[in-house]
Amino acid sequence: MTIKSFLNDAYTHQFNAKVTSIEQENQLYKIQLDHTFFYPEGGGQPCDHGNIEMLEIADVQIDQEDIFHISKDCPKFKVGENVTCKIDFSRRFTLMQQHTGQHILSSCAEKLYEANTIGFHIGADYVTIDLDQKLTQDQIVKIENSANQVIYSNKEVIAHYPTAEELANMPLRKQPKVTENIRVIEIVESDFSPCGGTHVKTTSEVGIIKIKKTEPYKSGIRIEFGCGGFALKFIQERNETINSLMKLFSVKDNEILNFTEQLLESQKNDRANLQALKEQLYKTQVAQILEQFDSEEIKVITLTETDMSMTDLRLKCNILCEAENIIVLAVSSEGEKTHLVLSKSKNVSQEFNMGQLFKSEIAPFGVKGGGNPFVAQGGSSDAVNIDEIMATLEDKIQKMF
Structure with a gap:
C-alpha cells in the first residue's frame, strides 16, 4: 500500500520517501514508495512526470492501493533506501x-x-x-x-x-x-x-x-x-x-472574416466562369471531331487527353454522347494517374454495354472501376499499358459490329 500524500498537498513537488519494492516487467521498472506526491493516471487526469534520484519517471499507475512509478531505465538505488523525488511542477x-x-x-x-x-x-x-x-x-x-x-x-x-x-x-x-x-x-x-x-x-x-x-x-x-x-x-x-x-491579406483583424467571405465568393464565381469556358471549349472541340464523320452509322471515337482530370474527361465524353450513334473510348493522364471512360449515346444498341465492356476488357489490366450500360469509368495510379488497353477495346468493338 502506498500513502497518497498528493491528496492532502498538491503543491509539494520535492520530497523524500522510502523504496518499498522494485519490479521489472516488459523491459520497464516499476518502483513503489512508502508514500508519494506523484499523481497516478486516473479520473480523466494524466499522471505526473518527474524523477527519483535522477531516474526519469514518465508514467505513474495505480493498482488497487499500490502506486507504481515507472521508468525505462534501471534504478541504481535499492529496496529499503531513502530517495529524493522531484515532480515536474510546471506540468503538475x-x-x-x-x-x-x-x-x-x-x-x-x-x-x-x-x-x-x-x-x-x-x-x-x-x-x-x-x-x-x-x-x-x-x-x-x-x-x-x-x-x-x-x-x-x-x-x-x-x-x-x-x-x-x-x-x-x-x-x-x-x-x-x-x-x-x-x-x-x-x-x-x-x-x-x-x-x-x-x-x-x-x-x-x-x-x-x-x-x-x-x-x-x-x-x-x-x-x-x-x-x-x-x-x-x-x-x-x-x-x-x-x-x-x-499581414498576408493586408487587412485589419476585424476585417479578416469579411475579406475571406468575399474571397471565397470570388473563387466560387471564378470556378463557375472557368467551368462555363471549359464547356464551351469542349463543345467546339466536339463539333470539330464530329465534322469528320459523314455516315449515320455508329461512330467509334477514341479520345486521348493529357493533364485532364477524370471530371473533365467525363464531361467531354458526355458532350460527345449528346449526339446520336456515338461510342467513346477515352483515356487521360493526370500526373501519375491514368483515367479511362467508356460511354455511348442513348440511342446506341443495348448490345454495347459500357459497364460490361469495362469489366471484361479493362479490369483484367488491373484498372479499377465500373459503371452502367451507358457509361463506365475507372483508373489507376500504377503504370498501365494504355496502348494495349485501347487496342483491345477497339478490337472488341469491331468484332461486335
Missing part, C-alpha cells in the same frame, strides 16, 4: 488548473442549463467535457462567462473527507464512485464534487477558461477548452494565426 500545476477549471465549467453548465457532465478528459494541451444536452452557441458563451466569473471571484478550493452524515448533507453535483474514503472537492459557493485529483487552492489560480470548440456527442455535446497554461497557449497560437492573416 497546469494539470491542477485544468482539473479545477473542469469542475467550475461543469458546475456552471449544470446550474445554468441542467446539463450534466458524463465524460471528462485532459489531453496534451486541451480538455474535453461531454454534456448530456445539446446547447446553442449563445448558451456556450454564457457558460464560459459564468465560469470565468467564478475564477475572478477568487473562491477557496477545499478538500473534504466527510462522514456518511456529512456527505448526505452535501449538495453533490454527482455521486461518488467509491463507498469508502470519499474525498469531496468544494469550490466555495459554487460546487461540491467527489474527486481524487489534484487541484489549486483558489479559483483565481485557474487563470482563465477559454472554450476552443464544440461538437455533437451522442445525444449531447462535447466541449473542448483550456484553462490557465493551456488557454494561454491556445490564445497565443490563434493570435499568431490572425496576425499572419492580417
Whole structure:
C-alpha cells in the first residue's frame, strides 16, 4: 500500500520517501514508495512526470492501493533506501488548473442549463467535457462567462473527507464512485464534487477558461477548452494565426472574416466562369471531331487527353454522347494517374454495354472501376499499358459490329 500524500498537498513537488519494492516487467521498472506526491493516471487526469534520484519517471499507475512509478531505465538505488523525488511542477500545476477549471465549467453548465457532465478528459494541451444536452452557441458563451466569473471571484478550493452524515448533507453535483474514503472537492459557493485529483487552492489560480470548440456527442455535446497554461497557449497560437492573416491579406483583424467571405465568393464565381469556358471549349472541340464523320452509322471515337482530370474527361465524353450513334473510348493522364471512360449515346444498341465492356476488357489490366450500360469509368495510379488497353477495346468493338 502506498500513502497518497498528493491528496492532502498538491503543491509539494520535492520530497523524500522510502523504496518499498522494485519490479521489472516488459523491459520497464516499476518502483513503489512508502508514500508519494506523484499523481497516478486516473479520473480523466494524466499522471505526473518527474524523477527519483535522477531516474526519469514518465508514467505513474495505480493498482488497487499500490502506486507504481515507472521508468525505462534501471534504478541504481535499492529496496529499503531513502530517495529524493522531484515532480515536474510546471506540468503538475497546469494539470491542477485544468482539473479545477473542469469542475467550475461543469458546475456552471449544470446550474445554468441542467446539463450534466458524463465524460471528462485532459489531453496534451486541451480538455474535453461531454454534456448530456445539446446547447446553442449563445448558451456556450454564457457558460464560459459564468465560469470565468467564478475564477475572478477568487473562491477557496477545499478538500473534504466527510462522514456518511456529512456527505448526505452535501449538495453533490454527482455521486461518488467509491463507498469508502470519499474525498469531496468544494469550490466555495459554487460546487461540491467527489474527486481524487489534484487541484489549486483558489479559483483565481485557474487563470482563465477559454472554450476552443464544440461538437455533437451522442445525444449531447462535447466541449473542448483550456484553462490557465493551456488557454494561454491556445490564445497565443490563434493570435499568431490572425496576425499572419492580417499581414498576408493586408487587412485589419476585424476585417479578416469579411475579406475571406468575399474571397471565397470570388473563387466560387471564378470556378463557375472557368467551368462555363471549359464547356464551351469542349463543345467546339466536339463539333470539330464530329465534322469528320459523314455516315449515320455508329461512330467509334477514341479520345486521348493529357493533364485532364477524370471530371473533365467525363464531361467531354458526355458532350460527345449528346449526339446520336456515338461510342467513346477515352483515356487521360493526370500526373501519375491514368483515367479511362467508356460511354455511348442513348440511342446506341443495348448490345454495347459500357459497364460490361469495362469489366471484361479493362479490369483484367488491373484498372479499377465500373459503371452502367451507358457509361463506365475507372483508373489507376500504377503504370498501365494504355496502348494495349485501347487496342483491345477497339478490337472488341469491331468484332461486335
